[in-house]
Amino acid sequence: MSARLWKIFGGLRLPGFKAMSMSQATRAAPLAKILTLPLKQHIGDAAEAIVKVGDAVLKGQMIAAANGYVSTPIHAPTSGKIIAIEKRQTPHPSGISTDCIVIESDGKEQWIEIENTKNANYRQLDSSALRNIIRDAGIVGLGGAGFPSFIKLNPGPGNVVDTLILNGAECEPYITCDAMLMQEQSRKIIDGLNIMRHALQVERCIIAVEDNKRAAHTMLVNALQEHEADYIKVIQIPTLYPAGGEKQLIKTLTGKEVPSNGLPINIGVVCHNVATAAAISTAVLEGKPLISRYVTITGNGIEQPCNLEVLLGTSFSELIDLCGRSNKAEQFIMGGPMMGFEIADDNVPVIKTSNCILVQSKKTKPDYVMPCIRCGQCAEVCPAQLLPQQLYWYARAKNFDKTQDYNLFDCIECGCCTYVCPSHIPLVQYYRFAKTEIWAQEQEKKKSDIARQRHEFRQFRLERKKAENEERKRQKRELLKKVNGEKDSAEDVKKAAIEAAMARVKAKRKAQSVSPANITNLTEEQKNAIAEIDSRRKKVKEES
Amino acid sequence: MSIIHSSPYIQNNENVSRMMLAVILALIPGTLVYIHFFGFGVLINIIIAVITAIVCEVTVLKIRQRPVKPFIYDGTAVLTAILLALALPTLTPWWLAALGAGFAIIIAKHLYGGMGYNPFNPAMVGYAMLLIAFPKEMTAWIPAETHGLNFFDTLNYSFFETLPAGMSYDALTMATPLDSIKTQLSLGYTVDEIKNANASLFGNIAGYGWEWINIMFLIGGIILILIKVINWHIPVSMLGALAFMAMIFNFSDAGSYPPISFHLFSGAAMLGAFFIATDPVTAAASNKGRLIYGAGIGILIYIIRTWGGYPDAIAFSVLLMNMAVPMIDYYSKPPVFGATHES
Numbered sequence: 001m002s003a004r005l006w007k008i009f010g011g012l013r014l015p016g017f018k019a020m021s022m023s024q025a026t027r028a029a030p031l032a033k034i035l036t037l038p039l040k041q042h043i044g045d046a047a048e049a050i051v052k053v054g055d056a057v058l059k060g061q062m063i064a065a066a067n068g069y070v071s072t073p074i075h076a077p078t079s080g081k082i083i084a085i086e087k088r089q090t091p092h093p094s095g096i097s098t099d100c101i102v103i104e105s106d107g108k109e110q111w112i113e114i115e116n117t118k119n120a121n122y123r124q125l126d127s128s129a130l131r132n133i134i135r136d137a138g139i140v141g142l143g144g145a146g147f148p149s150f151i152k153l154n155p156g157p158g159n160v161v162d163t164l165i166l167n168g169a170e171c172e173p174y175i176t177c178d179a180m181l182m183q184e185q186s187r188k189i190i191d192g193l194n195i196m197r198h199a200l201q202v203e204r205c206i207i208a209v210e211d212n213k214r215a216a217h218t219m220l221v222n223a224l225q226e227h228e229a230d231y232i233k234v235i236q237i238p239t240l241y242p243a244g245g246e247k248q249l250i251k252t253l254t255g256k257e258v259p260s261n262g263l264p265i266n267i268g269v270v271c272h273n274v275a276t277a278a279a280i281s282t283a284v285l286e287g288k289p290l291i292s293r294y295v296t297i298t299g300n301g302i303e304q305p306c307n308l309e310v311l312l313g314t315s316f317s318e319l320i321d322l323c324g325r326s327n328k329a330e331q332f333i334m335g336g337p338m339m340g341f342e343i344a345d346d347n348v349p350v351i352k353t354s355n356c357i358l359v360q361s362k363k364t365k366p367d368y369v370m371p372c373i374r375c376g377q378c379a380e381v382c383p384a385q386l387l388p389q390q391l392y393w394y395a396r397a398k399n400f401d402k403t404q405d406y407n408l409f410d411c412i413e414c415g416c417c418t419y420v421c422p423s424h425i426p427l428v429q430y431y432r433f434a435k436t437e438i439w440a441q442e443q444e445k446k447k448s449d450i451a452r453q454r455h456e457f458r459q460f461r462l463e464r465k466k467a468e469n470e471e472r473k474r475q476k477r478e479l480l481k482k483v484n485g486e487k488d489s490a491e492d493v494k495k496a497a498i499e500a501a502m503a504r505v506k507a508k509r510k511a512q513s514v515s516p517a518n519i520t521n522l523t524e525e526q527k528n529a530i531a532e533i534d535s536r537r538k539k540v541k542e543e544s
Numbered sequence: 545m546s547i548i549h550s551s552p553y554i555q556n557n558e559n560v561s562r563m564m565l566a567v568i569l570a571l572i573p574g575t576l577v578y579i580h581f582f583g584f585g586v587l588i589n590i591i592i593a594v595i596t597a598i599v600c601e602v603t604v605l606k607i608r609q610r611p612v613k614p615f616i617y618d619g620t621a622v623l624t625a626i627l628l629a630l631a632l633p634t635l636t637p638w639w640l641a642a643l644g645a646g647f648a649i650i651i652a653k654h655l656y657g658g659m660g661y662n663p664f665n666p667a668m669v670g671y672a673m674l675l676i677a678f679p680k681e682m683t684a685w686i687p688a689e690t691h692g693l694n695f696f697d698t699l700n701y702s703f704f705e706t707l708p709a710g711m712s713y714d715a716l717t718m719a720t721p722l723d724s725i726k727t728q729l730s731l732g733y734t735v736d737e738i739k740n741a742n743a744s745l746f747g748n749i750a751g752y753g754w755e756w757i758n759i760m761f762l763i764g765g766i767i768l769i770l771i772k773v774i775n776w777h778i779p780v781s782m783l784g785a786l787a788f789m790a791m792i793f794n795f796s797d798a799g800s801y802p803p804i805s806f807h808l809f810s811g812a813a814m815l816g817a818f819f820i821a822t823d824p825v826t827a828a829a830s831n832k833g834r835l836i837y838g839a840g841i842g843i844l845i846y847i848i849r850t851w852g853g854y855p856d857a858i859a860f861s862v863l864l865m866n867m868a869v870p871m872i873d874y875y876s877k878p879p880v881f882g883a884t885h886e887s
Contacts, residue, residue, distance in 0.1 A: 014554075247881065370659070386881075418552050419554065420558065422558045423560055
């Protein structure tokens with residue numbers, strides 16, 4: 001289907017390396033003995049474990065509950081026993097160990113009761129109910145960032161969504177899990193899209209596919225014909241990295257630019273990944289939570305690159321061994337070569353956002369980093385239209401205010417600038433550094449602001465107390481003076497003090513007993529209405 | 545444990561050395577024609593300047609305790625030396641090229657922080673220094689093709705300042721077309737009168753020999769744009785501004801102001817536009833900034849050529865605009881993605 005497309009600024013034509021992992025159909029990876037499920041798998045708050053060590057769990061059983069708004073639950077990917085809840089290595093750029101639930105599978109794959117959770121007639125549910133199902137199924141954006149999907153299905157007050165985009169661009173080299181999913185599960189994706197469309201109450205839907213994924217496009221178009229859903233369009237977009245970046249994709253398809261520092265919802269667009277749509281379909285129509293995903297295992301360190309449907313929690317190393325670990329397997333990257341991150345040890349589990357495991361040989365010696373020659377190639381490829389070299393100067397000089405003047409936070413870390421830099425400067429690394437420093441500083445500032453406010457309030461409180469004491473003493477002195485002046489007895493002093501206190505209480509009572517102004521000067525009708533309400537309230541009180 | 549790097553993990557195979565090599569290769573056609581018309585002095589100057597530049601570069605890198613290999617192989621020192629040598633008159637003593645190259649590398653490049661940090665184009669700093677310090681040597685040119693000097697004559701002059709019997713330096717050297725038109729316009733002759741009186745000097749459009757050299761540098765420059773080593777913005781805006789100035793004044797008084805073609809194809813116009821002004825380190829960074837920067841150079845060239853004290857003006861125009869680069873960069877920030885929607 002042809003549609004008008006808009007050009008994005010910058011970008012790169014990258015070698016794809018996609019065919020190597022698409023030669024065979026996706027198969028399910030064998031059930032692993034041990035499954036490790038990190039409680040924190042995406043931005044936001046970590047889930048909270050609701051099982052204990054030694055508990056037996058069933059496949060699909062919730063084992064950790066959402067904890068906070070930006071949080072999603074985690075489910076047991078198979079039946080078995082909880083053998084540990086402890087810190088384990090997780091796929092994270094820092095190599096940090098985080099809390100994980102470890103399940104030893106019993107090999108029975110025994111499902112939890114799911115018959116009652118199927119919602120084939122989801123059209124009768126309102127969007128809030130659908131969001132709850134999606135949240136309870138633990139669904140997050142499966143494209144990479146892993147933002148809880150139910151939040152993106154809640155436009156919030158005052159926002160009108162006119163376009164729902166399914167992102168099947170998959171513009172990074174090597175990764176093919178979305179392409180394979182679109183080829184193999186196109187109906188499921190469209191079902192998921194329909195559910196999201198219903199939840200958002202939006203008319204127009206677009207599925208965007210890069211034009212190098214012919215098979216995926218064909219399968220989606222065929223599936224659509226069966227559905228007779230003419231409100232959904234499958235649009236091929238030019239293969240250009242990062243065409244699948246959310247902001248870039250929206251620009252390509254609608255011509256609209258998401259405001260700097262804004263969200264797609266600000267211009268009436270919601271964007272989800274195709275794999276997320278499939279997961280939503282599974283959750284709503286089949287009642288099954290998110291416990292597996294398509295993962296691409298590829299790179300020159302893999303003998304038979306392919307896509308696998310993997311239970312969450314399966315170790316990378318098992319998958320690499322399954323696909324043939326070659327002697328070039330030196331570097332392990334989760335995600336693509338442009339935006340993924342390297343992990344030191346491949347003994348980490350697949351998590352919800354693990355779209356690709358790229359295993360390759362490592363350069364023996366990194367290139368010598370030359371000074372910036374200001375050639376400006378970085379600015380030409382930057383899809384956010386930034387000036388990467390200026391950002392680099394300021395980030396390097398730790399001049400973080402200036403980096404923000406140059407819109408550091410509009411950087412999507414796509415890596416285009418680093419890819420083309422003839423001086424081989426790791427530009428994105430500098431931007432990540434600057435962002436982290438700024439966040440840390442802001443955190444510090446927030447903390448110190450709170451501390452300062454507390455301190456200031458304490459000072460204020462102490463001074464107020466002091467002033468009050470002074471005032472009390474002064475009053476007492478005055479009273480004494482007066483009494484002494486009249487040469488009255490001690491009882492009189494006491495009496496005067498009591499009188500004064502009583503006067504204060506009276507004044508206070510008077511102040512409190514002032515009735516609201518809007519119930520004076522009422523008409524008869526209003527008085528009756530009030531009486532009626534009062535009696536009703538009384539009745540309710542009595543009943544309860 | 546191995547060091548973990550941040551993404552991206554792939555890169556194109558571009559690097560500074562390849563870029564500089566491409567620029568040097570693109571200079572070859574123009575240089576060959578230059579040698580054809582003005583003798584082997586061009587080549588001798590290039591060799592002397594390159595050797596001096598490499599020696600100075602290595603020495604300073606050692607003193608600054610920087611790795612020598614990457615900075616020698618980056619080719620910037622060699623390119624600086626070649627550009628300087630191409631700007632020199634062709635019959636000069638050896639020390640002129642050596643001094644210029646040494647000054648360019650040591651003073652204009654390394655004292656400012658080395659490759660990537662120098663605010664001024666090193667080759668043009670070297671050239672400007674020589675022009676001010678040695679005006680006589682720097683303004684005496686031999687005639688195109690008819691100079692009659694072979695390689696050994698030139699080499700002999702370069703190192704011993706002796707000419708073949710029967711030749712004298714003063715008789716051999718003469719003014720360039722740009723220089724003579726400037727002098728004679730000030731004497732009250734019209735452009736046509738000057739051209740007709742010196743037909744052999746002025747050639748078809750902008751000076752015998754010079755026009756061909758410029759055409760070859762133009763071709764080399766276009767190749768650089770096509771292979772994306774340089775951007776079109778600076779050359780186009782610089783030549784455009786120069787042509788625009790020439791057009792306005794030539795249109796108003798064709799007798800006192802030479803035509804566009806003369807300005808574009810004489811002197812170092814094309815060399816300057818495609819190879820000197822495009823030095824990324826010292827030029828403006830954004831495309832909009834580059835247009836402003838190039839236009840500034842073009843306008844300054846015309847002003848200095850027409851009313852200034854020097855016949856050609858690439859070096860001073862480039863250096864003056866180098867000074868303006870930080871300001872241009874500051875005011876030519878492109879709008880960021882999504883900025884148009886900001887309220």
